Amino acid sequence: MNEENNFFYLTLALIGLLIGGAFVQVVGEGAMEHLLQGFTILTFIVCMASLRFDKNWSRFLYSLLGTWIAVIVIKAILNIKEMDVVMLVLTFAFFFGTFKSIARQILFTGYVNTNKVIGSVALFLLLGLMWAIAYLILLEFSPNSFTGMEAISWGQNFSNAAYFSFVTLTTLGYGDISPVSPLAQVIVYLEAIVGVFYMAIVVSSLVSSNIEHQENKNG
Template identity: 30%
Template sequence: MSIELKKLYNQLAMASTPVNKSTFKQANFIYLLAALLAFLILSPLAQILFPQNASIIINFTFTITIVIGVWSLIDDRKWFLFGLGLAAFSLLLALLEFFYSSEFIYIVSILVLLFFLINSLVLAIKHVMFGPRIDMNKIVGSITIYLLIGIIWALLYGLVEQFIVDSFSGNILNVGGSRFWDLIYFSFVTLTTLGYGDILPVNTYARTLAYMEAIVGQFYIAILVASLVGAHLSDRQSGKD
């Protein structure tokens, strides 16, 4: 069994795009993980305390997350400056949405956040799945990936709900920030395949996203375990050699 896991890991590593090992040393997931956890925990509290300003609070905390993600994951100067520009643009959109409350601005904000989160997810997968060795940073990175998947899907659900109203039924509010947090909750419940049933997708697009998220969640756990075990076996073999 261990030999098969090792072969699987080696095949995945060969199929991946080569990444400079120095990049792995500089990537630090603890800051991005802390930012994501702060966003997931503190933003709902801020929404309860300041319900009228929920949207700008969510966008502002997302902007901080972008800055931290860029700082902790990217060591290329051009991409770093691009990431900071993206954060500034996200903050500008948050301010515009606060003052003008435009549906177009809201959609553009979601697309900007999706662009950042998906790129962060790709970088994190390269570091975690194909990094040189297992360490605490890689374990933290694997948790970060899981949170990124859940948030990305919540934003996708938000886009579906924005274009097709009432795509979800049950205990969901159709009010800005409150609706977003309902979708965050639904996303992580789906990702972990808990399936409480208090929120249900009712059209084809929402249902497709829901079952795709459940599949990704299950496959991620399986591939992550195979990757970490394979990397551990590879490290042991290298130590013997």
């Protein structure tokens, strides 16, 4: 794994997390949360290996990982339900930090290769995952924010939240899950706006970076 193929592994890890979240729903309720944590930890490890070239991000991730493990241990020992919200916030921070690191490496920077194109796919997946975590956090505080999505444990709801997030991000809008509360509606239409502009921003950045690289190479 090097700087020429690191985004390939990262994208596979994110896809694996989404698929794993779907499979989690078919196992027993007792093992559900632990299985999802396992998929998340695996994604952490792949991200650490894939983005180790960004030193600032690496330091942030090591701190985040240590805190996340501590929260898991505290919840397992003391069975404090509020730790679920803390874990969701840490997961959101992980996705956001990863998004920021990838964006610095691929947007408006140098020659565009296959690895950068795959990195733009990883950015899109991270956008959907960040909003999915935001919906899960909202459900922790306001269980009736959505129709079609029950107020159950976040482990059980992860796949539903991810499904709704990507349906919104791509502006498909099937309607089987809908926001009800005003705050939920604001978060949903903000995601739809980001989804509309994402492609234009990423494509323009990749094209302009490639043109600038060619000009510098020829001139």
